[in-house]
Amino acid sequence: MVEEQETARRRGRGARERILAAATALFEAQGITATGMEQVAARAPVSKRTLYLHFPTKDQLVVAYLRHLVEAGHTMESVLDRQDLPPRQRLLELFTVPDPGAGPIRGCPFIDAAAEFPDPDSAVHAYTRQQKQRFTERVIDQVRQLGAAHPAALGEQLAILADGVASRSMVFNDPACGKHARAAAAALLDAAIA
Amino acid sequence: MVEEQETARRRGRGARERILAAATALFEAQGITATGMEQVAARAPVSKRTLYLHFPTKDQLVVAYLRHLVEAGHTMESVLDRQDLPPRQRLLELFTVPDPGAGPIRGCPFIDAAAEFPDPDSAVHAYTRQQKQRFTERVIDQVRQLGAAHPAALGEQLAILADGVASRSMVFNDPACGKHARAAAAALLDAAIA
Numbered sequence: 527m528v529e530e531q532e533t534a535r536r537r538g539r540g541a542r543e544r545i546l547a548a549a550t551a552l553f554e555a556q557g558i559t560a561t562g563m564e565q566v567a568a569r570a571p572v573s574k575r576t577l578y579l580h581f582p583t584k585d586q587l588v589v590a591y592l593r594h595l596v597e598a599g600h601t602m603e604s605v606l607d608r609q610d611l612p613p614r615q616r617l618l619e620l621f622t623v624p625d626p627g628a629g630p631i632r633g634c635p636f637i638d639a640a641a642e643f644p645d646p647d648s649a650v651h652a653y654t655r656q657q658k659q660r661f662t663e664r665v666i667d668q669v670r671q672l673g674a675a676h677p678a679a680l681g682e683q684l685a686i687l688a689d690g691v692a693s694r695s696m697v698f699n700d701p702a703c704g705k706h707a708r709a710a711a712a713a714l715l716d717a718a719i720a
Numbered sequence: 721m722v723e724e725q726e727t728a729r730r731r732g733r734g735a736r737e738r739i740l741a742a743a744t745a746l747f748e749a750q751g752i753t754a755t756g757m758e759q760v761a762a763r764a765p766v767s768k769r770t771l772y773l774h775f776p777t778k779d780q781l782v783v784a785y786l787r788h789l790v791e792a793g794h795t796m797e798s799v800l801d802r803q804d805l806p807p808r809q810r811l812l813e814l815f816t817v818p819d820p821g822a823g824p825i826r827g828c829p830f831i832d833a834a835a836e837f838p839d840p841d842s843a844v845h846a847y848t849r850q851q852k853q854r855f856t857e858r859v860i861d862q863v864r865q866l867g868a869a870h871p872a873a874l875g876e877q878l879a880i881l882a883d884g885v886a887s888r889s890m891v892f893n894d895p896a897c898g899k900h901a902r903a904a905a906a907a908l909l910d911a912a913i914a
Contacts, residue, residue, distance in 0.1 A: 554838070555838060556838060557753055557835065557836050557837075557838060559751055559753035559754045559836070560753045560836070630838060630839065630840045632838065633831070633834075633835050634887070636891065637827070637831075637835070637887045637890075637891060638835040640827075640890060640891045641751065641827050641831070641832040641835055641836070641890065642751050642753070642754070642835070642836065643751075644748070644749060644750060644751060644824060644826065645824065646824045646893040651891075654891055655891055655892055655893075658888065658891050658892065659892075679900050679903065682897060682900040683881075683900050683901065683903070683904040685884075685888070686881055686884035686885055686888060686897055686900060686901050686904070687877075687880055687881060687884055687904075688884070689883075689884040689887050689888050690879075690880035690881055690882070690883040690884030690885075690887070691880055691884075692887075693828070693831045693835075693883050693884070693886075693887050694831075694852065694879070694880060694883050696831075696834060696835065697830065697831060697834045697845075697848055697849055697852050698849055698852065698853075699840040699849075703876060703880055706873050706876040706877050706880065707877065707880050709873065709877070710877040710880070710881075710904070710908055713907075713908065713911060714904060714907065714908075717907060717911075
């Protein structure tokens with residue numbers, strides 16, 4: 527009986543993970559609004575009943591997709607966790623555009639999602655704002671640890687540069703702008719720490 | 721006869737303008753993919769036949785909408801045309817987020833459109849890339865006129881900051897990040913011109 531419950535739980539968790547993997551692949555390849563719930567169910571694959579048991583609305587699926595990116599470390603924020611790098615280097619690594627693998631370079635998933643859900647009060651847009659706020663606070667915290675003057679302003683400037691790189695490398699499908707942002711960030715850091 | 725042709729031409733042009741105005745309002749309020757051609761026709765208002773006579777595909781309508789923003793001066797690039805401002809001030813004005821009026825702050829329409837059309841080879845994504853390239857070249861040109869060292873790198877850095885502000889002010893629905901980017905841009909300009 528316990529074993530049966532365990533099997534059911536595993537199967538349930540497997541379905542949730544498959545749904546999130548399918549949603550991630552489809553949202554990244556074609557955009558969120560362009561992706562229907564039926565397409566997610568077909569790709570997972572799960573029945574529509576199972577999909578709606580896990581995610582009663584598409585908004586809930588989109589927020590879960592964004593949260594999963596954070597939890598799995600698939601965001602630019604994850605470089606701030608790299609203990610193998612000194613703090614200054616960690617901040618400068620924000621400007622290395624990750625290799626997209628086979629497909630085109632994608633933008634920041636939070637900016638993209640906010641653009642697709644323009645109402646600032648919608649659940650999806652509100653989640654992207656929380657995440658951006660959290661990311662910015664982490665950057666400010668690392669800037670403060672470096673002993674920089676005006677850490678709040680400088681941290682915001684580095685976050686603006688990082689978001690600009692994410693958007694532009696997606697538009698150009700070219701990571702080259704990252705090195706210019708990194709040089710700007712290094713100059714701003716140097717001026718604030720001198 | 722000439723008068724009839726003239727009336728028909730005016731009516732035709734009126735329909736095109738109404739379609740573009742309707743598309744702009746709907747794309748900005750709810751996103752591009754979320755907006756159907758039928759909705760655009762209903763809002764314009766024009767018959768679907770008239771809509772498809774002017775724009776045989778949705779891609780053509782989206783590219784025309786983006787081009788119209790540029791031609792009508794409804795982009796951040798338009799501050800570079802302001803002859804009432806000295807060149808340095810013009811560049812710093814890139815970081816003033818325009819008052820959105822009644823609705824929420826919208827992001828850069830070219831970044832948003834590129835995010836909704838992820839394929840870099842699609843007509844819409846390609847148009848956004850051309851426009852971003854043109855904008856960046858204009859910024860570089862103004863930086864060069866100021867006598868700054870390394871104008872190409874500095875112009876790219878200012879464009880990255882401007883795009884970061886556009887995306888973040890949309891996510892936060894708050895123009896406050898503009899002043900931080902302006903301070904960073906001023907510091908980078910000062911260092912390059914000294």
